[in-house]
Amino acid sequence: MRFEFEFPDIGEGIREGTLMKWLVHEGDNIEEGQSVAEVETDKVTTEIPSPRSGKVLELKFQEGDTIEVEQVFIVIDTEGNSLDVVEKPEIVEEETAGVVGEVIASSELIPASTEGTISTSKESLQKKKVLATPVARAMAKDLGVDITTVEGTGPNGRVMKDDIRKAKESISNPAQETPKIQEILYDNGENIERIPLTRIRKTIAEQMVKSRFTIPHTTAMDEIDVSKLVEFRSKYKDKFKSEDINLTYLPFIIKAVITVLKQYPEFNSSFDEERGELILKHFYHIGIATDTDRGLMVPVLRDADKKSIVEIAKEIEDLSSRAKENKMEIHELKGSSFTVTNYGSIGGLFGIPIINYPESAILGIGKIVKKPIVKDDEIVIAHILPLSLSYDHRIIDGASGARFLNLLKELLSDPEILLMKS
Known part of the structure; x- marks a missing residue:
């Protein structure tokens, strides 16, 4: 057969x-x-x-x-x-x-x-089935274009982003032709190289554009004195190293973040634009932005609130190493409710992270550095952790962003308070 x-x-x-x-x-x-x-x-x-x-x-x-x-x-x-x-x-x-x-x-x-059962109801059969990417659908919605009226030029009649753009232009300027973009030719002897983007790189580019132009971002920044946390981690890291557990600062930060998310749940949410509803998520699946040679991957630490700091450390090590080795399963790259990105691991201090759509916030973590600060009217050397919090300004006000960082500061500046509250 x-x-x-x-x-x-x-x-x-x-x-x-x-x-x-x-x-x-x-x-x-x-x-x-x-x-x-x-x-x-x-x-x-x-x-x-x-x-x-x-x-x-x-x-x-x-x-x-x-x-x-x-x-x-x-x-x-x-x-x-x-x-x-x-x-x-x-x-x-x-x-x-x-x-x-x-x-x-x-x-x-x-x-x-x-969730994947295909509906065969009379209502669904009456609707025209349109093949289109999520980005094209979102663009059609944002531009007020009825996607069922758009003729797709992609494979099998799939509606592409360019089709939506052209449809919008024809509505706005029906008598005008869309100007063609001239290809730039380099004839001055410049040595250039054209490198096709990988599929993952194209997806990252599309998602970053979707996030940036769908969500009105605002970013709050702060510095935290984590000298006590540095001392606390130094005390125990060698002990757990013998158990093949790399006790970095990230598990402490994630544990503190979860406590803050429970206090301010709007940061662990998404915004349903169509219904005008805030979707609060009563689970804590933390995305860990990971730099790989194939592009940005975000493996998900599921139910992080139910795990100890040591368990979080062990799982982060597993997820990040498999992401870098391209051994992730699709289900391990979905469903995050809040994301952290640790650019401090490669020496960065401050940044303006882009929200992992459709989440409402993302925390950027910088490198811990020694700096002189004023403490009790004296200048002392402290270990300072820089943080950047980007959030959806449609549903979260600036005051809430400041409160988020203030509570995070309280927890990370004293690991004993963190352990008692988490």
């Missing part, structure tokens, strides 16, 4: 992938569940398992090719005889939240949930 395996529908956020490596060859006998290819998507590099056992008849693409959803990319003889019957796997979509945006994952890769 001839089985044509189509590239699984990973959803609106990820409609194609780059074939990085074939893991099988034509003529190989394979088992159901065996990985047949390594594919890079917008989020991660993942292995695609075969849904059938049989003999590989044909590999439809070469390494480096782009495969679109529903394209047949491998043909398998499941019985070794009849080649006239074509089967297609049933795909059930599951909606999940991604690291730097929304990811839709297929049940071919991730077990399906009731």
Whole structure:
């Protein structure tokens, strides 16, 4: 029986992938569940398992090719005889939240949930189904364009951002033609190099634009004397090092952040623009922005409020190392409620972090440095931690930002208070 395996529908956020490596060859006998290819998507590099056992008849693409959803990319003889019957796997979509945006994952890769059940109600059937990326949908909404009236120019008629822009321009200036942008030609002997962006880099770029131009950011900054915390950590870090636990400052900061989030829940929320509602999240899934050679990844420390400082330290080490080694699973990169970014680990002091959409706030952590400060009318040398808090000014006022940092300062300046309140 001839089985044509189509590239699984990973959803609106990820409609194609780059074939990085074939893991099988034509003529190989394979088992159901065996990985047949390594594919890079917008989020991660993942292995695609075969849904059938049989003999590989044909590999439809070469390494480096782009495969679109529903394209047949491998043909398998499941019985070794009849080649006239074509089967297609049933795909059930599951909606999940991604690291730097929304990811839709297929049940071919991730077990399906009731959230992914496709509605077949009369109301849903009456609506025109439009293929479009989340960014294009958000842009259409922001610009007041009815996306169902837009003709898509992307694969399979998918509505792209340029289609939305053109539709808006035609509404605003119906008699005018859209000016064409002239390509700049370098003819003065300059030595330039054009480097195509990776899928993850493109996704990061799109998500940063979406966050920056959807959420009105404001940023509050402060410095905290953490001399007692430095002393406290120094006292115990060697003890836990013998247990293969790297006790950095980040677990203490996360523990303090959770206590502050419970006091000021609007920082652990998102804003539903369509309904005009504030969505308070009564869970604490902390995103850890991680610098990798493939771009920014944000693995999620789930239920951080239920973990001790030592447990948080151990999990951070695991998540960050696997992110850098490109060994993350999609479910580990979704669902964060608040994010921290530690640019102090590479020597940075202050920054203006961009909110991880659709969250309402993000905390930037700088490098702890020794500085002279005035304490009890005397100049002393202290260990100073610089912090930058960016938040959604639609739902959070400046006074709340100051209160957030003040409570964080109280907790981090005295680890005993932190342990008692957390």
